Amino acid sequence: MYKDIVIVSAVRTPFGRYCGSLREYDYFDLGALPIKEVLERVNVAGDQVDEVYWGVGDTSVCKDVYTSVAARQTLLKAGLPAETPSVSLDKACVSAMSAVHYGCRAMVAGEIQCAIGGGATSFSQEPLIVRGLRWKGFRLGDVKMEDPLFALGYKDFNPVSVDTDNVAIEYDISREEQDEWAWRSHQNYGQALEAGKFKDEMMTMEIPQKKGDPIILNIDEQYRKDTTMERLAKLPGIYGCKGVTAGNAPGLNDGATAILFMTKAKADELGLEPLAEIVAMSSIAIMPHRMPEGPAYAAMKALERGSLSLDDIHFVEINEAFAAVPLVSTLLLTDKDKEKARVLREKTNINGSAIAIGHPNTASGARLIMNLMYELRRRGGGYALGAICGGLAQADACIIKV
Numbered sequence: 038m039y040k041d042i043v044i045v046s047a048v049r050t051p052f053g054r055y056c057g058s059l060r061e062y063d064y065f066d067l068g069a070l071p072i073k074e075v076l077e078r079v080n081v082a083g084d085q086v087d088e089v090y091w092g093v094g095d096t097s098v099c100k101d102v103y104t105s106v107a108a109r110q111t112l113l114k115a116g117l118p119a120e121t122p123s124v125s126l127d128k129a130c131v132s133a134m135s136a137v138h139y140g141c142r143a144m145v146a147g148e149i150q151c152a153i154g155g156g157a158t159s160f161s162q163e164p165l166i167v168r169g170l171r172w173k174g175f176r177l178g179d180v181k182m183e184d185p186l187f188a189l190g191y192k193d194f195n196p197v198s199v200d201t202d203n204v205a206i207e208y209d210i211s212r213e214e215q216d217e218w219a220w221r222s223h224q225n226y227g228q229a230l231e232a233g234k235f236k237d238e239m240m241t242m243e244i245p246q247k248k249g250d251p252i253i254l255n256i257d258e259q260y261r262k263d264t265t266m267e268r269l270a271k272l273p274g275i276y277g278c279k280g281v282t283a284g285n286a287p288g289l290n291d292g293a294t295a296i297l298f299m300t301k302a303k304a305d306e307l308g309l310e311p312l313a314e315i316v317a318m319s320s321i322a323i324m325p326h327r328m329p330e331g332p333a334y335a336a337m338k339a340l341e342r343g344s345l346s347l348d349d350i351h352f353v354e355i356n357e358a359f360a361a362v363p364l365v366s367t368l369l370l371t372d373k374d375k376e377k378a379r380v381l382r383e384k385t386n387i388n389g390s391a392i393a394i395g396h397p398n399t400a401s402g403a404r405l406i407m408n409l410m411y412e413l414r415r416r417g418g419g420y421a422l423g424a425i426c427g428g429l430a431q432a433d434a435c436i437i438k439v
Contacts (some may be wrong), residue, residue, distance in 0.1 A: 039318070041301035042141050042165070043311035044437070046079045047407035048240050052172065052292035052395030054163070054258035058244055058292040060161035062109070068157035069114035070301050071295035074240050075153065076364035079309055081297065083117040087149035089388055090139045092132025092156025092399035093125045097164055097185070111157065127399070129428030130358060131320070132156050133294055134435055138318040140298060150303040155343025156267065158397035160186065186289060188276055198286065200326045202278035205361035208368055212280040216269040218360035219285035219392045223264040226389030230256065234388055237411040251432035259288045280381060285360035290395035294403035313410040316417050316420070316436040317343035323430045329362045331432030332424035333369035339434035347371075347381065350436070351419035352412055354405045357390040366424065388412065401425060406435050411437035 048071045053059030059067065068091070076083060086368040091108030108123035129137050133156035140152035165182040190196035195203075205215065229235065235257075264284075272282040304311055319338035323331055332355045341347060348372060350397035355363035363385055373376035387409060391401060405423035413421050424434040 038316050038394055039141055039145065042144055042298060042315045043304050044296055044298045044313045044315065044336040044410060045304055045311060046075045046081070046297040046404070047238060047295070047312065047410060048074045048078060048294045049238055049400070049404055049407065051242060051254045052257040052259060052290045052397055054395070055289040056161045057258045058252055058254050059159070062159065062291065063260035064159050064162060065110045065114045067159060067291065068107070068293045069415070070110035070242070071155060071240065071293050072112060072115035072117070072153060075295040075297045079297065081307060081309070083115075083121070085151050085307065086121055086153055087119060088140065088143065088152050089117070089121060089123040090136035090152060091123060091125050091153045092127055092128070092136050092402065094127050094132060094158060094399040095163065095185075097166070098159045098162035119237070124369065124434065127433055128398070129427055130356065130401055131427030131431050131433045132399040132402060133404070134406065134423070134425055134433040135320060137296055137403060137406065137435065138433060141315055141318060144300055146157055151297075151299035153295055153297055155293065155295035155403045156399040158399045159291045160289035160397070161291050167173050167309045175302050194325055194429065196276050197328060197428065198275055198278055198281045201329050201359045201361050202274070202281045204327060204329045204365055205280050209281065210361055210364045214364060215280050215285040215360040216266060219269060220264055222357060222360070222386060222389040222392040223261055226257070226260050227262060227386055229388035230260070231288050234412070234415070238407045254375040254421035257394045259290055260393050281359055281361065285392065287359070287391035287396035290397045292395060292400050292411070293395035294407070296403050296406060305368055306339060308395075311380070312414065312439045313437045316438050318344075318436070319434045322430050323432075324422055325429040326357070327431040328426050329365035330369055331426035331430050332362060332434065334355070335432035335434035336366070336370060336422055336424045339436050343436045345415065345420065345436065350418050350422045351384065352383040352387060352409055352421045353381070354390055354409055354423045355385060356384065356396070356401055356405060356425040357392040358396070362390060362426060363390070383436040400434060406437060410439065413437070
């Protein structure tokens with residue numbers, strides 16, 4: 038359990054649809070946007086930040102593909118002092134939550150007092166790959182290009198969608214349940230958007246155009262207002278899946294997130310109001326084909342560290358890597374008691390999650406934290422729990438208190 042580590046500012050870009058409004062953003066420029074904004078919102082100078090921890094899943098989108106030191110280049114673009122140390126880390130979808138976790142560890146160790154944690158992803162900038170030309174040579178014939186986004190996953194393992202489908206079948210979670218959860222995500226997001234809930238966390242972007250006025254982006258482009266159960270039911274399973282479809286999975290999205298957190302003593306020194314206290318965090322890993330169970334195990338570990346139970350938690354977000362993930366994890370958290378799982382789901386993903394919001398994967402973990410934090414503040418306080426799984430079945434969880 039952490040003591041006296043607080044969040045003082047948290048912000049993200051809108052999340053762009055694949056090849057949507059953010060498609061032409063340089064990776065470092067995109068990440069620099071929330072880093073600058075998170076400091077400006079509370080009038081904190083860059084030289085107060087001791088370290089930056091930054092989620093980076095794929096450096097092939099960077100101008101410098103080889104050893105891009107993405108965190109370093111991003112913080113320099115954001116105007117932080119050149120003397121600011123940084124870490125670029127890759128834990129796939131877990132990355133941005135782990136970024137905050139690593140900063141907390143450094144604070145507990147007494148090495149730093151203030152950090153920025155977050156991450157950025159640009160699926161739209163993903164290049165096609167040609168392997169072997171350097172040493173095989175090429176004289177005549179077709180060149181085979183590889184799309185890293187096709188059957189997204191890991192070459193020596195199943196696509197993550199296939200593993201998720203298999204685990205959902207084990208838990209007797211039907212295709213219809215997954216579609217219902219996806220529809221609910223869009224419905225909840227739409228209601229939250231209409232209520233203005235995302236204004237706290239989402240910066241408005243002006244995107245210059247070659248001709249005409251700039252595009253004003255203040256909504257997550259993955260959201261589909263016209264989603265219906267009938268439309269979802271018509272979609273085929275992907276990669277041979279029985280339950281997982283493009284409709285009950287998140288998109289390939291672009292976006293960036295940043296959280297400014299520090300010791301309570303540092304916040305007092307700077308005259309800043311804490312927005313939330315970080316109570317406990319956890320990182321776990323399980324067998325690589327069991328990904329949908331990961332958030333539940335991470336949540337259990339965080340609850341134990343915080344000496345809390347699910348009954349103490351007011352709101353939960355389990356990232357919708359697929360609809361099956363929160364459905365599996367809520368069952369696991371309630372010992373497969375369907376009635377208890379139903380009750381837990383009522384306070385889970387109340388503003389939607391990745392299916393509607395989007396999933397720029399190495400940025401999403403920090404988004405969970407800020408969305409829960411601002412919701413708690415709107416509701417007058419309490420505890421919230423966020424959990425997220427990542428590639429090859431790692432997972433993180435975070436408990437915050439307002």
